Amino acid sequence: MIDSTTALQSTDRAEIRADRRRLVEALRAHRRLLGARRPFELADRRRLNREGGARSRAQARRDKALQRIHEKRVRSERSLTRRLDGLDGKRAGREHRALAVLRRESIERSLRSTRLTPSQVNGIGGGLVRDLAAQGITTAADFRRVSWGKAPNGRGGEVLYIHRTEGRKVHINGIGEHRGRPLMEWRRAAVARAEARAPKELPADERHRIEEIIETERLRLREELDRIPKDAESARAEIEEAHAEHLVALTATEREAQERADLRRAEFDDMAERLLALRAELAAHVDAHGDLGLIERRARSRALRPVPTAPPLVPAPRSPKGTAEDARPAPDAGSAEALPAPDVRAAGAQDDRADHVRTAPGVRAGLGWLVPVALFGATAVLGAGETAATPLWFAVAARLVALAVVVDLLRLWIPRRGLRTPGPMPAGTGLVAAGAFLGLAAASMFVDPEHAAGGAPWAVAAVSALLVLVGASRRTGGGDGTAGPTG
Structure with a gap:
């Protein structure tokens, strides 16, 4: 015989498990x-x-x-x-x-109107005038100068040539030095008269x-x-x-x-x-x-x-x-x-x-910053005023310092030239770069026996320290960032 109460409890427990599930x-x-x-x-x-x-x-x-x-x-x-x-x-x-x-x-x-006639040039008669006309020389405008040169046939030495205005030179038999000089003086006189009669100012209409x-x-x-x-x-x-x-x-x-x-x-x-x-x-x-068992607890x-x-x-x-x-x-x-x-x-x-x-429109790091970059790059390659007496440790240290300055300048300059990230260089950067360069110069003077005894290295070192301190204070002080290549 099955107990009805036990069956009811079993059914209720199954329903509870189903609801819990x-x-x-x-x-x-x-x-x-x-x-x-x-x-x-x-x-x-x-x-x-x-x-x-x-x-x-x-x-x-x-x-x-x-x-x-x-x-x-x-x-x-x-x-x-x-x-x-x-x-x-x-x-x-x-x-x-x-x-x-x-x-x-x-x-x-005026020159074209000044015609060559036998009466105007000493030593030149009618025959030479006709010979000149045959070569196209009839006025003072037809030739420019005379010069000496080899004869056209290659014989007889040098002869006198008359240079025409068109550029061709001709030789007239019978015209040598004694007749060529009066001919040129006649042309110069004609040019002087023409220049004297030429207008000295423009007309009003012009x-x-x-x-x-x-x-x-x-x-x-x-x-x-x-x-x-x-x-x-x-x-x-x-x-x-x-x-x-x-x-x-x-x-x-x-x-x-x-x-x-x-x-x-x-x-x-x-x-x-x-x-x-x-x-x-x-x-x-x-x-x-209440609790319905381990499996139910894990699922829950x-x-x-x-x-x-x-x-x-x-x-x-x-x-x-x-x-x-x-x-x-x-x-x-x-x-x-x-x-x-x-x-x-x-x-x-x-x-x-x-x-x-x-x-901000128009605010970008200038190309002038390439000058200190190139200067420190040359120092990193060639050294800072090194001589035969310069110690090896100083040569290596100077090159490393110059290389560090080049890297720092390029790190600041390259992003500020971009189209999406334009901007001015931080304030005081130029002063720090100038102080670093003067510091390298002072250090090279200290290790050089010729200058170490004088006061110049100390003066340069003092100026270098001052520039570095001022530039560093401006960079850490949050300046407006409008520094140029010199500070």
Whole structure:
């Protein structure tokens, strides 16, 4: 005979185990689903980092484009101003060239009108005049000078040649030194008379014509100069408009991604609340019905293990003002999946301040810093004033110090020349470099017997120490970073 009470208790215990198993399985299922929150938060943090990087790159492109526009405007205004200032000199040059042309034409006309006749040149009669005319020499403009040279047939020694204006030289039988000299004196006299009769100044109409040309050029340059600010402003407006459109597109994309992230995060929050409810229900079930054995305890302990949380990322991602990052709901502090949230706004403000210093338009480390780099590089290779009496330890130490200074300067200079990380060199860097160079010079003087006994090494060493101290204090004092190659 079966006891009905025992059967009822067995049935109730099986139902209790089934309810306990259902609760444990539900807990394990929710825990597995909630375990995806950590990779989700990491991926969402990377997304925010990418969005901040995209905005930084867009801002850098905008600043670079505006800087190019400003530089182009400055160059154009400077060039046009120089051209405007040089118009008076240009007018004087034009007048000088026009007067030179006018005088040359007048002299040419006068020389062509001065014909060669037997009565004008001593020793040259009608026959030589006809011989000269046969060679194309009839006026003072037909030849330039005379010279001696070998005879055309190679015999008879040297003869006198007459150089024509066209460039060909001819020899006239019967014209030698005694007749060539009067011929050249006649031409020089003709040139002197032509130059004396040539105009000494431009006519009024020619000066007026040049003045009109210069004034027209002046008006054109002034119009271009007045148009440069308008063109620059138009180009700047286009850049700003394109940048604003790009920011609108970025904001829309970020908002969509943030909305999807918020929906996913809300799902995780619901899972967390359901997990807490299931834990409370399981705890109440355990309190009501007690322990059901080792297997049940193990399953329950596995189901109640804490969910791993996502560690905070450093640096925190920067989010644009007013975007979805500010509107993100905070996780429930009492839930098992609550993540530690770093201060995104404070980190973003710090990064924005740093970017304001680094990416200021037109502020970059100058190329002049290559001079001390080259100087210390040569010292690292050739040494610091070494002689035959220089100890080996000093030669090695001087080269190592020069190499260290080269590495330090390049470490500071190369990142500050980049397009994404521009910036000035730290204040005091030039003073430290100059002090290091003077220190090497003082050390070389100390080890040199010829200079060690004098006071020059001590003076150089004192100046070197002063420069290093001042430069180091400026570098550690957080200067504005506008140091040049000399400090």
